[in-house]
Amino acid sequence: MTPRLVPTLTPASAGALRAALEGWTVDSVEAVIGERAARAFAREQVLPARLAARASSLPAAVLTRLFLLGDAVTRAELDRTLPGVGTAGAVEAGLIETAGEGRDDAVRALVDLRPYAAVGAGGEARWWVASDRGEAVTGARLREDHVLGIGGASLTLAGMTMRTPVGRVLDLGTGCGVQALHASLHAREVVATDVSRRALAFAAFNQALNAEALGAAALDTPWDLREGSMLDPVEGEQFDLVVSNPPFVITPPGAPAFEYRAGGEAGDGIVAGLVSRVGSVLAPGGVAQLLGNWEVRGEDWSEGLEAWLDASAAAGRPLDAWVIERDRLDAAEYAETWLRDAGVIPERGRAEFEAAYRAYLEDFDARGVRSVGFGMVLLRRPVSGTPTLRRLEQHEGALQEPFGAYLVDALAAHDRVAAMSDGDVLATAWTAAPDVTRESYGPVLQADPSHLLLRQGAGLGRSVSMDTALAGFVGACDGDLTAGQIAHALAALLDVESDRMVAGLVPAIRELVKDGFLA
Template structure:
């Protein structure tokens, strides 16, 4: 067989045929999981292939299903007989798949092996625009090749990709920039709600994969424009309504004996790449435009997690909402990314060498931990920024978060311009996902603790005092805020002004967090 081709090739008429075949084969996430069963699906998610290999074997009950053949070939990386793949791809055929750079064939006989050169798999997701399904093309991973990743590896859809897709605001946008597109998954999502998408990457191999992925989804160059270049250079002087980026944010030792991977390492020392992106992305944001990115940032000895990233957002001149989702100490961080590159403790010499390099690099800058999170920035329509929110939310969330972040931005704008007099005239309602919990001592008439819990989004919990709990309980859209405050003053036998001073600041927070809703 020939060497692995540089990247897949878009052949329009063959792409149409491939799309027909994948549809006909029901090559979908749902159908593949049904074929594999829950045990094999779960094992595959953990990086173990054997149960899936057994479930898709020709002797298995599902083995002849076209989707099983495609899974075995393009996900598990197992050679399949030419005749089996011809039946699974009757329109494009093995020869057409070879011309597209998807497979290599040992010969033309029915029993001759055909081996995948790329990972081609179904992808389904729910973002702020609803449910969607596509096929995504990337490099074969370690599970399929049995080898460590190449440094120019083009990653498929990983956990970070899904996190960003689900956290992105999805209201209609004219122009979207997908910075560091990789295999093109963020461009797929953006194509659902944007008139035009510009997708950039420093890696020309990644752009070839993104071109194939987006073309297979029916997004041609009139909808998704691909450009090569580093960071914001390919779009200098332009303006976008939305920028999304899953950048190469991993903090990697800058040493020749430690491999750097295109998809995760930006070639900069420490977290400099993320700093430059946060402080510079405003240059390509239109007024009201939003930028959302995933990021790592260093937390130095003696600092709180938000100080470093907070200084960057202050320098950006933009509205900012940073949500830290995880924080790892240097050892945890090193272990995560050494394993990600394919090195395990079983390879003792390489493991210890790279482990030491990571620890030395982080120690050289007095790094106590590394934070990971979602950064949302926005260029104000006019004037100075009014939003600076940095919070740690490390517990479970209910995706998609995009609508939650969009609603939070809108609520911030509304609340910022509301005077107390304006607020007093509003009729508020409790969000439908909010519940109340009361904790009482046995035999007590009044609760010691009242908790308001949010069922969706960040799942926030707010401890409420007597007045606040009563206020929220009365927010059914019938009475105004002022009427409720007045009634509580009479009930508690305190001046209404005192109730307002106690309750209204927290009410503003409940509005921005979505536990209360504006009319």
């Protein structure tokens, strides 16, 4: 396979390119192409956006056509759109290729370059992110050394990452560096690793292009970029936060493999190895947050995950764990999803598609894999003592965005209530969270409701079924009375022994605090 170039910047050319791109933002792109085309582009349909952008001569339209939509523009258009850089500077940076030296000669992009906006504690951050062009724009199957850009998975990971200030962050499998960009806003030091040299080069380009937006620390301390597989480049080191969208895609022999998504391990071995080993690089109190998938063979979807966590503990690295399975695909659905992602579709070659499809089905059947789950994994090394959290759950509903803020609060609530005795729980005056509502329903002619529910508006949007006692307790949680005072009042009101009321309420209170219903 012929090696491909990657874009590069000097400090001077980075500053000139930043200045030239200044007005090209997420909002300006949406203004140029319109809402309908933006929705189509999110579905990887490029034509509506191309047609809309071609109708405008604004600089944002020219850049959008060239770098996002795979359209050709003229040298004259690009010279006018990138003052101080021009066509010559974009060629030197490795961003474009030209058909000639004339003003009307065509210019085409060599990379995908797009504006990106993220909201953090310090407000909105605006960046530009370069990667390889996708199949929707090129119309061709991806190459094995493809460097993935911003997609649904990277946005999910960025949204679920906890953004508290930390010392050292490891972005494992950095790709084009999106997670490292986010980490730069709340970390003192960023180490980014990848098995792909092209990915590391793209990450270096993206940090250089956005160094000014990342602040003085990024200018003084560039990311520590290291080539290598998984945890090998950081063996023996410790980090306060590890984030990873690892190459977890299960890729049997005979199926197309790509550096960015297939790590070379059989089955779900990449995620298994990361879950069981990542504790070795976590500092006390350190957290690892990753995406992944896991094979399901029996009735218990979490059996494999439990085994990986047990393996970590057996190796002397016991971890708190919170896993949320968000989706589940059977073998055929999984094969179709990842073949389509790679551009291997019947329309491009039925024989190749069917051979790869067969490889997936035969591999899963031979190993007894019934389905594959996908979701989020949060692991934490206890500061001291033994882990207190092992929560493996399934959730299909919408998530609060950004989800990371919810996780920060949820872990703090778990730690607080885990450290409390039953007496402490009863001595505390709890308050119902502001996003929590109470619902009751039953037959119209029935005086008392058949069902009582607490429903959460934020976070995981959980709902909890309540009996009369628990409903009465939560209804009285306004911060004035302690849990013990409310419990004894309810016991008298419902004619129940106080000890029995307390025994039933205390574990329920603990769960409501952990889930964010009570604060």
